[in-house]
Amino acid sequence: xxxxxxxxxxxxxxxxxxxxxxxxxxxxxxxxxxxxxxxxxxxxxxxxxxxxxxxxxxxxxxxxxxxxxxxxxxxxxxxxxxxxxxxxxxxxxxxxxxxxxxxxxxxxxxxxxxxxxxxxxxxxxxxxxxxxxxxxxxxxxxxxxxxxxxxxxxxxxxxxxxxxxxxxxxxxxxxxxxxxxxxxxxxxxxxxxxxxxxxxxxxxxxxxxxxxxxxxxxxxxxxxxxxxxxxxxxxxxxxxxxxxxxxxxxxxxxxxxxxxxxxxxxxxxxxxxxxxxxxxxxxxxxxxxxxx
Numbered sequence: 001x002x003x004x005x006x007x008x009x010x011x012x013x014x015x016x017x018x019x020x021x022x023x024x025x026x027x028x029x030x031x032x033x034x035x036x037x038x039x040x041x042x043x044x045x046x047x048x049x050x051x052x053x054x055x056x057x058x059x060x061x062x063x064x065x066x067x068x069x070x071x072x073x074x075x076x077x078x079x080x081x082x083x084x085x086x087x088x089x090x091x092x093x094x095x096x097x098x099x100x101x102x103x104x105x106x107x108x109x110x111x112x113x114x115x116x117x118x119x120x121x122x123x124x125x126x127x128x129x130x131x132x133x134x135x136x137x138x139x140x141x142x143x144x145x146x147x148x149x150x151x152x153x154x155x156x157x158x159x160x161x162x163x164x165x166x167x168x169x170x171x172x173x174x175x176x177x178x179x180x181x182x183x184x185x186x187x188x189x190x191x192x193x194x195x196x197x198x199x200x201x202x203x204x205x206x207x208x209x210x211x212x213x214x215x216x217x218x219x220x221x222x223x224x225x226x227x228x229x230x231x232x233x234x235x236x237x238x239x240x241x242x243x244x245x246x247x248x249x250x251x252x253x254x255x256x257x258x259x260x261x262x263x264x265x266x267x268x269x270x271x272x273x274x275x276x277x278x279x280x281x282x283x284x285x286x287x288x289x290x291x292x
Contacts, residue, residue, distance in 0.1 A: 003030075003195065003283055005026070006196075007195070007196050010192070010193075012145060030188070030192070031188045031292075035179065035181040050098075050110075052100070052102055056069050069102065072123075073122065075120075075121055075156055076107060076122060076124075076156070078156065079121070079154075082156065083095065083154070084096070086152075087152060087159065089111060097118055098112070106122055115162055116162055117161070117163075119134065119157065131156055137202075138160060140200075146193055146197075146222075146223055147222065147223055148160040148222055148224060163222060166217035166222065167216055168215060168216075169210065169214040169250075170211050172216040174256075180259055182257075183253075183257045183259060190221060191282070194237035194240075197235075198237050201232065202230075202231060203230050203231070203232045203234070203235070204223065205230070207236070207237050207244065208240040208241070210244060212225075235277040238285065239270050242273075246266055246267065260290075261288060269281070272284060273285055
């Protein structure tokens with residue numbers, strides 16, 4: 001099969017040109033449709049509450065210390081003020097934001113209706129380019145239906161969709177409600193998206209250990225955290241994610257769903273792809289993983 005066709009299906013403009021029956025047939029042929037996601041029970045508790053805040057509270061810290069952990073420095077606070085003065089909730093009310101998560105360079109805040117996620121810089125010394133860079137990459141990957149949908153951006157912040165009820169890659173594969181068909185759909189989707197990045201010459205980084213950077217929500221597999229993306233000659237996304245898919249934890253999770261593959265064949269196919277990133281060498285990886 002010519003797997004460059006999967007790239008066309010990631011383009012919204014191409015999808016709009018197809019009749020529903022033709023779109024359904026193409027997605028089915030490439031294994032890009034999740035088998036009845038609505039029929040499955042939730043794979044994990046919803047992500048609408050802050051795990052970071054719950055962790056800080058469990059440490060029994062002084063309230064002033066917790067307040068310091070959930071607040072950005074001056075520039076981030078100013079950016080949040082610009083968000084609330086510029087954007088409204090979907091129902092027209094003034095937007096209110098609360099802490100959701102903290103990383104090395106950025107802090108995440110979610111609106112009350114749990115529809116939007118806002119990222120600002122965490123420390124003044126990190127520089128606004130951290131936010132500007134990720135905004136740029138989200139705009140690029142959104143054009144091929146990748147990443148959380150960018151809802152807005154401004155001085156020192158960007159706002160994207162909040163992936164409510166999303167679960168990370170490992171949790172999804174290990175969930176009792178995830179079927180073998182779901183697992184195969186997930187593996188294909190991850191490889192197709194990595195191949196799309198390779199074809200565009202984009203290195204996402206961290207794809208060899210992307211546990212927190214791949215989220216499954218409904219019938220979508222969504223890559224998140226694009227702040228480390230770069231353009232480069234070496235195309236590493238597929239080869240890196242194959243390391244992840246060949247890790248003991250993922251192999252065990254997939255085997256528990258009744259699917260298996262020979263690691264030596266996967267490694268050989270990955271090596272061939274690294275030497276010549278192409279639709280044909282991607283096909284060899286998919287065959288080695290018994291996904292084609």
